[in-house]
Amino acid sequence: MKEKDISKISILIIPGTQKVRRLSIPHWLPKATVGFLALSLISLTVYFKMSLNYQSSLLQDANEKLSIINSLEEENRDKDKKLNSLKSENNHLYEKTEEVEDKLTEIDKLQRRLEKMAGIDSPSRGGGINRDVEMDLTNHAEEMNVIAEVLEDKKLELEIFIEDLEAQFDYLDSVPDLRPTVGRVTSRFGNRRDPFTKRIQFHQGVDLANSTGTSVKAAAKGTVVFAGVNGAYGRTVILDHGYGYKTLYAHNSKILVKVGDKVEKGQEISKMGSSGRSTGSHLHFEIHIDNVVTNPLELIPN
Ligand SMILES: [Zn+2]
Known part of the structure; x- marks a missing residue:
């Protein structure tokens, strides 16, 4: 090889026992290949990084929503517990007068409202803007606080009413109006x-x-x-x-x-x-x- 061909690069392939083979490629090809590979690698890295960021932000949003939903659910459970204890506490007296029945109906209505609100916790709104969902949940939490206050008032009202009722029953039992014997x-x-x-x-x-x-x-x-x-x-x-x-x-x-x-x-x-x-x-x-x-x-x- 005396003459130098600068437009081409020669590669010698030397297998085990066979003849030496020469392969000529244009001199720009390796550079171009390396350049192309480097570019591809950079694009891939950027793409992965972006998708990773996107996924982690989605995950964060989901976690935030989940914790809000959990706290709302817990609040709902507290309300239910209050209602149930209220019901069982006074169950024997509920049957005695229509007025108590009316109050019970009112409380049941409130409970249904609470249950309805518990229903919004299922994230079926899909595609909405997160901030809107969050604001919605905050509004419902406020509304539930108002309902809890109303419930507390109703409970006190009911307790006073039951005390009055018991005093009246005590009085009626103490009036001697039963005929003491047959005769x-x-x-x-x-x-x-x-x-x-x-x-x-x-x-x-x-x-x-x-x-x-x-x-x-x-x-x-x-x-x-x-x-x-x-x-x-x-x-x-x-x-x-x-x-x-x-x-x-x-x-x-x-x-x-x-x-x-x-x-x-x-x-x-x-x-x-x-x-x-x-x-x-x-x-x-x-x-x-x-x-x-x-x-x-x-x-x-x-
Ligand atoms: Zn007599």
């Missing part, structure tokens, strides 16, 4: 001729006659303040019901309670008899209001 009215309240002296005398109660051993029941709930023999009244029970009400049950054959016992309205307290000054088996029943005797037939069914 025929043989003597009414007021002036009458005394069966022993035959003189006009004031009868302080009502006489209900039936056979000895007939059940005598408390006309209202209350406390036993007397249980024993009381002169002409014979075996007597006196109950104090509060609110100024007292009742007296006389001529019993047997007393089933003792002083200090709490009795419910309708609870058996004694057995009818003819003890004391009596002409036959009957219950002499008195009602006192603020220590004044009152006609029992104005309170108990005739």
Whole structure:
């Protein structure tokens, strides 16, 4: 190779045992190849870097949304818990009046609104601008705070209402308006001729006659303040019901309670008899209001 050909590059290929082969290529080809490869590499790097940045920003957005959704869900669960405890706490009283039913309906409506809002958490809006979604979620969170306040108010209202209701039930249970025994009215309240002296005398109660051993029941709930023999009244029970009400049950054959016992309205307290000054088996029943005797037939069914 004496002559130098500058327009070409010669490559010698020397395989194991065969003849040497010469390959001639233009001198610019390797440079161009290297240049092309370098350019491709740079483009690829830029492309990967861009797509990586894009993906990580998407991921960040998704995470932010997820954490907002999680906190909203947690808030919803708290509200549900409050509602449930409110319901079970007062369940037995809900059935008692229509007014309570109305309040329950109101609370159910609020709960449905909360559940509806929990529904927006599913990211089905797709393609929207993230900031809008975030603002939407913030608005709903504010709305939920308002609803939580309303719920708290309703709960307090309901608690006060239930307290009132319980006080009313307590009063109604304490009014002696239950007929204390089964029997025929043989003597009414007021002036009458005394069966022993035959003189006009004031009868302080009502006489209900039936056979000895007939059940005598408390006309209202209350406390036993007397249980024993009381002169002409014979075996007597006196109950104090509060609110100024007292009742007296006389001529019993047997007393089933003792002083200090709490009795419910309708609870058996004694057995009818003819003890004391009596002409036959009957219950002499008195009602006192603020220590004044009152006609029992104005309170108990005739
Ligand atoms: Zn009597």
